[in-house]
Amino acid sequence: METVTIKLLAERLKLSTATISKALGDSHEISEVTKKRVFDLAKELNYVPNAYASSLRKNKSKTIAVLIPEVADSFFSIALNGIEEVAIEKGYHTLIYLTHEKLEREKAILSELLYGRVDGALMSVSSETDSFEHIEDFGKKLPVVFFDRVASAPATAKITTNDFECGYLATKHLIEAGCKRIVMLSISKSLSIISERSSGFQKAVADHQLDPATCEVVNCIGEGKTVHTTLTSILQGNNRPDGIIATVERLTTDIYLVCQQLGLQIPDDVKVVCFSNQASAVILNPSLTTITQPAFEMGRAAAKALLKRLKNPYINLEEESEIIPSVLTVRSSTAGKNSTF
Amino acid sequence: METVTIKLLAERLKLSTATISKALGDSHEISEVTKKRVFDLAKELNYVPNAYASSLRKNKSKTIAVLIPEVADSFFSIALNGIEEVAIEKGYHTLIYLTHEKLEREKAILSELLYGRVDGALMSVSSETDSFEHIEDFGKKLPVVFFDRVASAPATAKITTNDFECGYLATKHLIEAGCKRIVMLSISKSLSIISERSSGFQKAVADHQLDPATCEVVNCIGEGKTVHTTLTSILQGNNRPDGIIATVERLTTDIYLVCQQLGLQIPDDVKVVCFSNQASAVILNPSLTTITQPAFEMGRAAAKALLKRLKNPYINLEEESEIIPSVLTVRSSTAGKNSTF
Known part of the structure; x- marks a missing residue:
């Protein structure tokens, strides 16, 4: 079966392909009479646009x-x-x-x-x-x-959203509150939002002359670890972070629980900021600093x-x-x- | 067009309607040969079962x-x-x-x-x-x-879930913790879950000889009120409740905020239990007693x-x-x- 293309429609109607395209796009430059001719033939031949289906399909699913x-x-x-x-x-x-x-x-x-x-x-x-x-x-x-x-x-x-800036802003906020060893918690090695937020984090660490060796991005997911065990191992020991940035909301509960279990006070021992839209941020113990996305x-x-x-x-x-x-x-x-x- | 029914299939195949039904239901009682005859005719006539569509539709959507x-x-x-x-x-x-x-x-x-x-x-x-x-x-x-x-x-x-029992249990728990004036917060006048939970609440109030006049079910939604204004008006005044049961999770944040704004301490001034599955219940200030549904x-x-x-x-x-x-x-x-x- 012959593939119905814009070129074919143009040949049959003796119009240019540009005119066909514009007519199909409902352009003001094309007369209603021409548009009707184009649409009628497109319909008759069951023309389905390739990269922009749905406009002419018989059953638009809406x-x-x-x-x-x-x-x-x-x-x-x-x-x-x-x-x-x-x-x-x-x-x-x-x-x-x-x-x-x-x-x-x-x-x-x-x-x-x-x-x-x-x-x-x-x-x-x-x-x-x-x-x-x-x-x-x-x-x-x-x-x-x-x-x-x-x-x-x-x-x-x-x-x-402005993920790079927010990664930067969250980090700068923790630095200004006195943090020296900040960890950004990630859930993926490939997500666009995480790489943007990480870049903002690393830029802020560099701009404020913190030691990059003590300020790292840690992936909490995969490799057989749970968020809880990862956090527990991060937050133990003398060189533990004094600031945490959680890149996704669902890390919040584990952060609070692990701090509680290890006897760490938020914000005195560890300060926490989360990318989060949860309404309950304001009633947590303590209330949670957030990057709130639109x-x-x-x-x-x-x-x-x-x-x-x-x-x-x-x-x-x-x-x-x-x-x-x-x-x-x-x-x-x-x-x-x-x-x- | 004649409606294709089980009766019609039975007549055409000279079988009983019970046999047709069983065959369509893939019963062990019917031979494979008979099942095939029934299925073939059903398909040919485009038979669509009434109250149990999908079993024979040509395109099962899965x-x-x-x-x-x-x-x-x-x-x-x-x-x-x-x-x-x-x-x-x-x-x-x-x-x-x-x-x-x-x-x-x-x-x-x-x-x-x-x-x-x-x-x-x-x-x-x-x-x-x-x-x-x-x-x-x-x-x-x-x-x-x-x-x-x-x-x-x-x-x-x-x-x-056992909504009646849980309404009873939540109320009994508050009574045992010392509450005398308990309010159950609702979001609907018609929902099955709310009416079950309310009945359990009222039964517990009666069983424990609390004054039903001070223990009521209050609808927080509709009539131009917001949850926040409803709660504020409930929690003001001398005769305010000393126990609250929230029938849905999303009332939690407003309850905590209004208590904070009115200077009421949870649990000393008001005790709170919510029907809720939120993971953060445990890290709220104070941590929240919940009825957790399966x-x-x-x-x-x-x-x-x-x-x-x-x-x-x-x-x-x-x-x-x-x-x-x-x-x-x-x-x-x-x-x-x-x-x-």
């Missing part, structure tokens, strides 16, 4: 997929609310898929989604995701927009970018990228010795 | 829907993990739909799902859901299993019941109902004055 690692993290539960607000507003359905931080699950979900269930996807990659072919393959068929945890390919909209706004922006693309397949998704800043909220867990916090 | 009010509540995020564990094990996909506690959203999602996207649904109804026709209509076409927040109709499997197990049981039914459309889902008990975990927020907790 559904978008959201791939996230988990919902227990407040960032994702709040981001979902932002995504759904926009989706509902525009008459779209949202399907939520959990990868449980597994690359294999992520691959399986994306390949399943190509069978026409959705018009496009929003995704935050799993902590295991260190290659992107599966996302590129998906991106050739359907539009994808990244939020928070992005992949280097395919080229598309990336809705992120989760709702990031969800909204990601959904808006995708839906804009679904409305007009000719927009360049890369240009819809956005960086929405996070906020450092100082609370008791990083208070100095004489602070009244 | 997908189940999960309708939940929100994911920010740890109960639901943990239950989802239980559901997905079973689903993945059995080769099923899970689609998560959030109702955001809105009856209208719940109706829209269920009606959309009837267009063949899924083979069945697991659901926990929204806090607004006070009528069940939309679920009954869905249940006539596809199997549905309730977990946690159940509806009185349709008759199907209900996976719940969220993961409830998710697993609900998914198992539904998948059992999808495998065999003739099982009686009602018989798959299960009550899995919760656990009271006592921590500092309910300690007596001289307690060493």
